[in-house]
Amino acid sequence: MLATLRSIAESVSQQANLDTALVCFVQMVKDAMKTQCCSIYFADYSQDNFVLMATEGLNPDAVGKFRIGFTEGLVGLVAQREEPINIAFAKSHPRFKLSPEVNEEGYNAFLSVPVVHQKKVLGVIVVQQKMARVFSQDEESFLITLSAQLASQLAHAEIKEVLRQDESSHQTSVLKGVSSAPGIGIGTAFVLLPKLDFKSIELQKNSDVTEQRRLFTQAVAATRKEFNTLSMTLSDSIPQEALAVFDVYQQLLDAKSLGHNVEVQLLEGWCAKSALKIVIERLISQFNAMQDPYIKERAVDVKDIGLRVLHHLVNTEHAVKDYPADTILIANTLTPAMLAEVPKGHLAGVVSVNGSANSHASILTRAMGIPAIWGIEDLPLLQFDGKPMILDAFAGRLYISPSQMLLDEYADLQHQDNLLNNRFLAEQEYESITLDGEHVSLLLNAGLELKTDQNNAHVCDGVGLYRTEAWFMQKGQFPSQLEQENWYREVLTSYYPNAVVMRTLDIGGDKVLDYFNITEENPFLGWRGIRISLDHPELFLDQLKAMLKANIGLGNLKIMLPMISGTEEVDEALGLFEQAYFELNEHFPEQQIDRPDIGIMLEVPSSVFMLPEWSKKVDFCSVGSNDLTQYLLAVDRANARVAELFNPYHPGVLRVLSKIADECENYELPFSLCGELGGDPEGAILLIAMGYRRLSMNLSSLNKVKWVLRRLSVADMEQLLSECLAQSTAKQVLRLTRNFMLEHNLGDLFYTPK
């Protein structure tokens, strides 16, 4: 059964367009289930009905024409119930609707399952048979598995089809994502090539067979050369027999095997890349289907060879390109390094397929003030390259090839957004004080931008979180103690005399160092933050000493420990700090080495309940609401699929944040918050009402939050908080905060276009 499922999925994915994919699908399912009829319907939400997309067994003339309402017939019932229906006599079911145009009178047995993608019913698969019988449990689970497996494939195929049609009709296409940094970007798509694989190759025709043959021959020649070089390089270090593998590779590249098959596809009108994709994928599934484990293994070789040829093909087509002046950067999984590569001033927006608003690359886009959306459909990205785009990161939409009218509309909205930001900017040097006179320290989250921005020092009350790991991520190896010392000194000097809270190395999770391999099943629950530092005291001591030395003569350093979950970690980390301090004093007796305040991050739920003990051991704490939300709600902060569940306005999270404020006040432990929630105006006012008087955030949030809190009183915020804490869903909380802002004439903040 598994092999059949796999072979259906593979064959469908190899089809050139949605229509042929569906034809292939119904044919294969009908054969595999040995029935007389298989059909697939797609939901058309604009007309509230299902349209017959492909059939083997019903009237072929009805394809594309026959429609049945969302609430009609058995097809409608399957979709309404979102569960399979398996009956022996379809006609005797009260919901059966006779539709003479499809010619289904002869069928009795009826098995149907919905195709659901991200909670949305995309369509319905129906299998029918003349003989009246209930399909077996195995048959039912086969169809359910197939539908689940194909749901995302069909969803993507549908979107691809819309894009393709729009291309020919010059219409605008829209893709949806999750907004992660607000704003509007208007520009040209620049697609960062994902790691090449055949999945990312869109099947395309090209009638210039001679040119496509030339491209293919050239790529094969380059691959041969590559193998020759490889085998020569390895000839000294591996036995002669092992080198024979290269002969096999060369044979596979021969005109008689790969060349011949590709030629057939070229003659059918496919372009070189598509022809290669078709041949290699076919060979891989043939090898995979073999019983003999040795032959089966050869699928890996075929794939390797295919990818190498593909690599040369793509490289000849895509010479090195310059980033357009208005780059909308599109990538599969965006990383901080990718952002850093775009020349200054060229970045108009960012789109990433994977990741979410809480990943570190996303936090960086917010810090840079670049509009960004995450979690768009996983499409063959290359087809977007060079296209004009509008990125509406307020609404989480990406418009491809927008019309002039839409461009004008968005240019106007962008202008109004700039005016609003200028209003924030105009007050950036004012005191951050509420209407009823409460001062709230607004601190900067720094480090991610990889430079100390001296220009920002005067608009904040210091740095509440300096993420040291971002700098480590740019290096090719662990920086030496001296290198670190110089860097930290530069940072401390920039903000002097204001304090800088430097966080010790917080790698793991979605923050990886190229030179320190951590491969884990559950990286956010694994080797992260302080756990790594304690397992590598040599690295930790180096970092602590570098910080202490950098602070000599300045005295504005505070040290913060990330991801603390137990008392042992607090004790061990403080013990290592003592060791670093002692050793430095011993080495530099003539120097006055300050003893900075040491604090912990509250980001693991257990820490909230340990404050009675830990308040006696440490000097301060700061809430990492990003991780605290992740761990309280059990939602991976970097996973686009569950991004909607990551919500710090969840009453459970708010109640914990409020408890932390109460506990810290009770135990007289200075506290602040440095997660993204503090930089969101609605989050900031709830936190101020809870008692937080130190909030750390990125620069653009800082100006906005200051502007907001200067227009509100703590008394009003407290009233709002008490209502919010009594709610049972994040949605209810956000409705209250939104109304509150509107009632206080702060509606401009939520100016969301379209």
Ligand code: PEP
């Ligand atoms: C947090 O978890 O809230 C935090 C500030 O740390 P980071 O986002 O770097 O994990």
Ligand code: MG
């Ligand atoms: Mg964190």
